[in-house]
Amino acid sequence: MKCRVCREPAIIDIRRHNANFCTEHFLRLCRDQVERSIKDFGMLTRDEKALVAVSGGKDSLAVWDLLLDLGYQADGLYLGLGIGDYSDESGRLAQAYADRRGAHLVRVDLPGEYGYDIPAGSRAAKRAPCSACGLSKRHLFDQAAIDGGYDVVVTGHNLDDEAAVLFGNVLHWQTDYLGRQLPVLPARHGFPRKVKPLVRLGEREMAAYCVVKGIDYIVEECPMAAGNKHLGYKSALNDIEASSPGAKHSFYFGFLERASAMFRPEAEAEQDDLLHPCPTCGAPTGAVTPDGEPTTCAFCRLVVRAGGHHPPPRDASDVPVHLDTDRRRAAVQEASP
């Protein structure tokens, strides 16, 4: 196979593009697709400070690498989730990448700072492990971004991730989720802006990017995720893609172009009407008691059920954190109806 651009030997064939690429032009393709996503969806500018949610996996390390190569201001945030050897290895790889690039990695350790880990949290809260993990990550990413003064949180969700989530949401007609499934979620009511610059790149391309760039990432799947529905949806979509290259791209971008707007009013109305600041942490939440009274957010309830705690102030340098938490609470209150 020859590279579509230069006719040199190819290293990868991408069937949905009906094209093959050499190393140089494959890397250029990845950079171009990320720049196009950032521009088309207004994700971020080079003047803004971005916080990249880094797991030690291929997608998050690749998006961090791409943003740095493209000249964006991007720090990383690694959350230690307490999933045994898997967390130890993923944390090591995230730190090794940061050290190699001379990039700044913020680290938050869930067991050390909040007193619980994902296996214990999921058992105590009677949630699926991925649900407890996702809830913890969303809360702590938001909190770290607000506390650190970042303009935007970047995640490594790729085309396969978004197509699989869309597939699940359509199968179950989760119309509120469909209204929020966007490449950019604007900052609002105490939530930071969240962006997904990899939506034009597939999972296979991201793994290839890391191999080509020599980025060491955790290849093994998270032991808590084995057999979950999301992986099943990805497998089903790959079966379709194998016989119909480009199906995942058409499915996701067709949704964004032709259907997404139909679901947004419902999602926005729900978000706007129900938010209040969590009495414990100040984060925006729509949680209410059975009597309809505002109550603590899902993350704080998870912490309590799992027998954990919020981290105490460590020293004087923690003061800005509390100022920011108060400011976040005030922002939610001001924005709430």
Place this chain on the structure above:
Amino acid sequence: MKVQLRNPRREVEVTGPINVATLLQRLEINRESVLVIRGDTLVPSDTMLDDDDVVEIRPVISGGAA
């Protein structure tokens, strides 16, 4: 050739020469869900593999359902 697989980790012997696409078909692996790496180098689907090659078939699907 030696073919290294994951989830679970194992190694199988396959007789060459054989191209990448046919190897994946024979092992019933969807080419959309893996990379094929010979030595340290990615190889596309028409690459011929020989008996003395060591090949890794690396899965690329990951992710929890948050």
